[in-house]
Amino acid sequence: LAELVPGARVAGRANADACASARTVVVSVPFASQASTILDIRDHLTPDAIVVDATVPLAASVGGRATRILGVWQGSAAQQAQELLPDGVSVVSALHTVSAAALGDLESQLDEHVLIAGDRKADKEVVAELIERIDGLRCVDCGRLENSRIMESLTSLLIGINGRFKTHAGVRITRLPAP
Numbered sequence: 522l523a524e525l526v527p528g529a530r531v532a533g534r535a536n537a538d539a540c541a542s543a544r545t546v547v548v549s550v551p552f553a554s555q556a557s558t559i560l561d562i563r564d565h566l567t568p569d570a571i572v573v574d575a576t577v578p579l580a581a582s583v584g585g586r587a588t589r590i591l592g593v594w595q596g597s598a599a600q601q602a603q604e605l606l607p608d609g610v611s612v613v614s615a616l617h618t619v620s621a622a623a624l625g626d627l628e629s630q631l632d633e634h635v636l637i638a639g640d641r642k643a644d645k646e647v648v649a650e651l652i653e654r655i656d657g658l659r660c661v662d663c664g665r666l667e668n669s670r671i672m673e674s675l676t677s678l679l680i681g682i683n684g685r686f687k688t689h690a691g692v693r694i695t696r697l698p699a700p
């Protein structure tokens with residue numbers, strides 16, 4: 522990454538170590554590993570940590586189709602994460618509709634919205650500021666964490682679209698006021 526992105530500072534650490542010194546932590550693992558990953562880090566997070574969760578409960582993570590979403594008892598993967606985390610740590614759900622392939626293609630320009638949801642406005646602002654450092658991404662506050670259920674389900678829709686149109690589709694919300 523440091524070679525691809527001039528000026529980037531990158532360091533590798535074990536999850537527990539990395540969490541201990543970071544206010545904002547991104548969890549981006551397959552749904553089948555989300556709960557165990559959260560449980561591994563929960564006791565190492567700072568008391569006011571923000572956990573950005575990008576997990577999509579794709580049926581593919583348990584052997585089903587990538588175009589289908591699993592039902593999660595808590596309502597969404599992000600709400601499952603929130604339930605497993607200590608009080609004080611807040612989950613901001615984000616990035617489900619941004620293709621990893623598009624993000625990783627530094628030759629092409631991104632131009633899409635990032636839907637974010639969470640129960641603390643100030644934490645969503647911290648996450649939006651971080652995400653919007655990536656040129657071509659603009660965050661749209663989609664309200665409370667419970668709306669992550671809708672955001673997560675969009676990924677399976679986009680995966681189907683990608684298959685039919687041979688692309689890496691994203692989302693754009695029309696008629697928003699200028700930033």
Ligand SMILES: NC(=O)c1ccc[n+]([C@@H]2O[C@H](COP(=O)([O-])OP(=O)(O)OC[C@H]3O[C@@H](n4cnc5c(N)ncnc54)[C@H](OP(=O)(O)O)[C@@H]3O)[C@@H](O)[C@H]2O)c1
Pocket residue numbers: 549550551552554558575576577578579616617618619620621622676
């Ligand atoms: N790919 C996309 O375009 C995209 C877009 C939006 C949302 N998402 C969601 O973001 C999450 C990550 O997607 P991805 O495509 O990046 O998945 P991935 O490449 O399969 O996995 C990402 C990382 O998760 C870790 N991981 C995998 N299995 C694990 C396990 N059993 N235990 C602990 N860690 C494990 C691995 O870390 P190590 O390399 O350290 O082993 C891996 O590099 C998923 O929930 C996915 O649905 C993906």
